[in-house]
Amino acid sequence: MQDIRSLYAAFDVFPSAKGAATHIHHFADLLLTHYPNGLLWVLGDEELPERENWQNGIVQRVFLQEKEFLKRTEHYSEQLAFALKEMPRLQIVHFRDIWSGVPILANPHKTYRTIFEVNALPSIELSYRYEVSGKILTQIQHLENFCLEQCDKIVVPSEVIRGFLLKKGIKPEKICVISNGAEIPLPQERPQESPEKYVIYFGALQSWQGVDTLLRAFRLLQDLDVFLVICASHKPRFCKMYHKFAEKLGLQEKIIWKYRLAKNELSAWVQHALCSVAPLKECSRNLEQGCSPLKILESMAVGTPVIASDMPVVREIIENESLGKLIRADRPIELARAIRIWNAYPHKAQEIGKNAQKHIQEHFTWEKKKKALLSLYQELLDV
Numbered sequence: 191m192q193d194i195r196s197l198y199a200a201f202d203v204f205p206s207a208k209g210a211a212t213h214i215h216h217f218a219d220l221l222l223t224h225y226p227n228g229l230l231w232v233l234g235d236e237e238l239p240e241r242e243n244w245q246n247g248i249v250q251r252v253f254l255q256e257k258e259f260l261k262r263t264e265h266y267s268e269q270l271a272f273a274l275k276e277m278p279r280l281q282i283v284h285f286r287d288i289w290s291g292v293p294i295l296a297n298p299h300k301t302y303r304t305i306f307e308v309n310a311l312p313s314i315e316l317s318y319r320y321e322v323s324g325k326i327l328t329q330i331q332h333l334e335n336f337c338l339e340q341c342d343k344i345v346v347p348s349e350v351i352r353g354f355l356l357k358k359g360i361k362p363e364k365i366c367v368i369s370n371g372a373e374i375p376l377p378q379e380r381p382q383e384s385p386e387k388y389v390i391y392f393g394a395l396q397s398w399q400g401v402d403t404l405l406r407a408f409r410l411l412q413d414l415d416v417f418l419v420i421c422a423s424h425k426p427r428f429c430k431m432y433h434k435f436a437e438k439l440g441l442q443e444k445i446i447w448k449y450r451l452a453k454n455e456l457s458a459w460v461q462h463a464l465c466s467v468a469p470l471k472e473c474s475r476n477l478e479q480g481c482s483p484l485k486i487l488e489s490m491a492v493g494t495p496v497i498a499s500d501m502p503v504v505r506e507i508i509e510n511e512s513l514g515k516l517i518r519a520d521r522p523i524e525l526a527r528a529i530r531i532w533n534a535y536p537h538k539a540q541e542i543g544k545n546a547q548k549h550i551q552e553h554f555t556w557e558k559k560k561k562a563l564l565s566l567y568q569e570l571l572d573v
Contacts, residue, residue, distance in 0.1 A: 191229070191273065191276040191277050192276065192277070192278065192279065193227050193279060194227055194228065194229045194277045194279065194280055195225055195226065195227040195228065195279055195280060195281050195282075196221050196222060196225035196226075196227070196228035196229070196247070196280070196281065196282050196283075196284075197228065197229050197231060197277070197280060197282075197283045197284070197294075197302075198214070198217065198218040198221050198222070198228070198229070198230050198231070198283075198284045198285070199231040199232075199270060199283065199284070199285040199286070199290035199294065200214050200218075200230075200231070200232050200233075200285070200286040200287065200290065201232075201233060201263065201266055201286070201287045201289040201290060202214060202232055202233055202286065202287075203232065203233045203234065203235050203238075204230070204232040204233070204249070204251075205238075206423070206450075207423040207450040207451065207456075208393075208394060208423045209370075209393060209394070209423070209484040209485070210286075210309070212484060213309070213370060213484070214230075214232070214286070216371065216556045216559070216560060217284065217307070217560070217563060218230045218245075218284075219245050219560075220560040220563055220564060220567075221282070221284055221567070222244075222245045222246045222247035223245060223246050224564060224567065225281065225282055225567070226246045226247070227247065227279075228245075228246060228247030228248070229247055229248050229249075229250055229277075230244060230247060230248070230249045230250070231250050231252070231270060231273070231290070232249065232250075232251055232252070233251060233252055233253075233254065233266070234251030234252060234253045235253075238251055239251070240253065250273070252265075252266050252269050252270075254266060259316075259319075259320060260326070263289040266289055266290075267289050267290070267292055267293050268293075270290060270293045270294070271293035271296075271297070274293060274294065274297050275299075278299075280301075280302045281302050281303065281571065282302055282303050282304075282305075282567060282570065282571060283302050283303070283304050283305070284304075284305045284307060285304070285305070285306060285307065286307045286309065287312075288311075288312065288330070288333045288334055288336075288337050291304075291306055291333075291336075291337035291341065292333055292336065292337065295336065295337060295340040295341060296336075303342050303343075303570040303571060304340075304341045304342045304343070305341065305342065305343045305344070305345055305566065305567075305570070306337055306338065306341040306343070306344050306345070307344075307345045307346075308338075308344055308345070308346050308351060308355065309346075309347055309351075309481070309482075310475075310479060310481070311334055311479060312330050312334070313327050313330045313331045313334055314474055314475055314478070314479045315475055315479075316330070318396060318397050318398060318473075318475060319396065335358070338355065338358065338360055339360075342570055343364060343365075343366060343566060343570060344360065344364055344365045344366065345365075345366050345367075345368050345563065345566065346365060346366070346367055346368075346480075347367070347368065347369050347370050347480075347481070347482035348367065348369060348480045348481065348482045348502075348503050348506055349367055349480075349502070349506060350477075350478075350479070350480025350481075350502050350503050350506070351479060351480040351481075352365050352367050353480075354478055354479055354480060366562075366566055368559050368562045368563055368566075369482050369506065369507075369554065369559065370482040370483075370484050370487055370554075370559070371487065371554050371555055371556035371557075371558065371559040371560075372484070372487040372488045372490065372491035372550050372554055372555065372556065373491060373555065373556055374491050374492075374547065374550065374551055374555070375454075375457050375461075375491070375492060377461065378454065378457055378458035378461050378462075379458065380458065380462045381455070381458050381459055381462070383446075384419070384446075384459065384462060385417045385446070386415070387414075387415060387416045387417065387464050387533065388416060388417040388418065388419045388446070388463055388464060389408075389416060389417070389418050389419070389463060389464055389465055389466075389467055389529055390418075390419045390420075390421065390459060390460055390463035390465075390466050390467070390489075390494075391404055391418070391419070391420050391421070391466070391467050391468075391469075391485075392420070392421035392422075392423075392456060392459070392460060392466070392485055393421075393422075393423055393484070393485045394422070394423050394424065395422055395424060395428070395429060395432060397471070398470065398471050398473050398475045398476055399468075399469070399470065399471070400468075400469035400470050400471040400499065400519065400520070401420070401432055401469070402432075402435065403469045403471070403519075403520055403521070403522050403525060404418070404467055404469045404522075404525065405418075405432070405435055405436055405439055405441060406439070406522035407469075407522040407523070407525035407526040407529065408439075408441055408444060408445075408526070409439045409440070409441060409522075410522065410523065410526040411526050411529060411530065412440075412441075412444065414530065414533060416464065416529070416533055417444055417445070417446055418441070418444055418445045418446070419445075419446045419448065419459060419463065420432075420445060420446070420447055420448070421448040421449075421451055421456055421459055422447070422448070422449050422450070423450060424449065424450070425449060425450065426447070426449050429447065429449070433447075457488075457492060460488065460489055460492050460494055461492045461493070461494060463494050464529075464532060464533060464536070464539065465494060465495045465496065465497055465529065465532050465539060466485065466486075466489035466494045466495070466496050466497075467496070467497050467498070467525070467529075468483050468485050468486050468489075468496060468497070468498040468499065468504070469497075469498070469499055469519070469525060470483065470498065470499040470501060470503075470504065470519060471499070471519055471520055472499075472501070472519040472520055476499075476501060476503060476519075477501060477502070480502070480503050481503050482503065482506070482507075483498070483503070483504070483507070486498055486504065486507050486508065486514075487507060487550060487554055489546075490507070490508075490513070490514070490543075490546035490547060490549065490550045490554075491547060491550045491551075491554075492547070493540075493543040493544055493546065493547040494543050494546075495514060495515070495532065495539045495540070495542040495543040495546060496508065496514040496515070496546065497514065497515045497516075497517060497525065497528045497529065497532075498514060498515070498516060498517075499516070499517065499518070499519035499520075500516035500517060500518055500519065501519060504516060507554070508546075509549075511542075512542065512545050513542065513545055513546045513549050514542060514546060515528050515532070515542070
């Protein structure tokens, strides 16, 4: 590792079916293409090699045996800290989380420039996934503050997250907003097993995504010959709670489940849907911290109209009703009504889908986002 000049670090499995992997692919590709002799430092799983060549650099994967989340982060950080000692020529480092950031920024021999990509903060998100004590959350907040203060630049995907960091006292000139992007894919054939009409939800199934609201809405649509396709980025065992809830609502025959689809296969399902749904919940994760939902961008990119919760992070993408339908969050009746209307007026839905695709082409391609990030890299290294 003596010749490594650039490093992208993320406490995420790469590649994977999750949205984070899409983001990592595009931004790490940019870094390693323009600053060769690069290293992508990520998590691995049983299906991936520990080390392999990738783009113009190397992927190094950390394999963690621990089941407990915080022990996993500790082990990951320790391995990264050790690896950094073997990279004396490192010039630029881009990291996605505090578990990467702490060893990167605490390195006593650090001479490289640093970019902290803040898509989420664990002090907010962890409590949605695990039982975490207030004491632990306070300690995590200290680590977050350390990374935010010590890094050279911060990249965020939405104005909402920028505003959240400004309230924490971060200087505005330190923060750069670069939203998520999407690629305009080639048209795909309809999946052979797809029903004639279906609504699609794809991505992760965390509580803040509002999948429970979607299921409740679909209970009100059983008179329609419309199915719900859920393409989860998880393995089936992680979806059991929603399987049981759907069964309780009597929706077993109305839902088609798919898991961890390859990108091309997922794109085909999205392209031929009546509409795509992003029913985000009203919660601190979405309203205060913010996000930049890839499922909205990727649906619009293939020309599939989107129904989404009306909140600031969504309005940064769907700016008006010509680009998609916004409804109040956590309202199954409103969501069901919106689906029912588009089912009755498919030509109107298709028109909105075309408008949305054009909007992505003009403002949200990954090439545009990578160009903005490259400018930030160049600014840092020119100092």
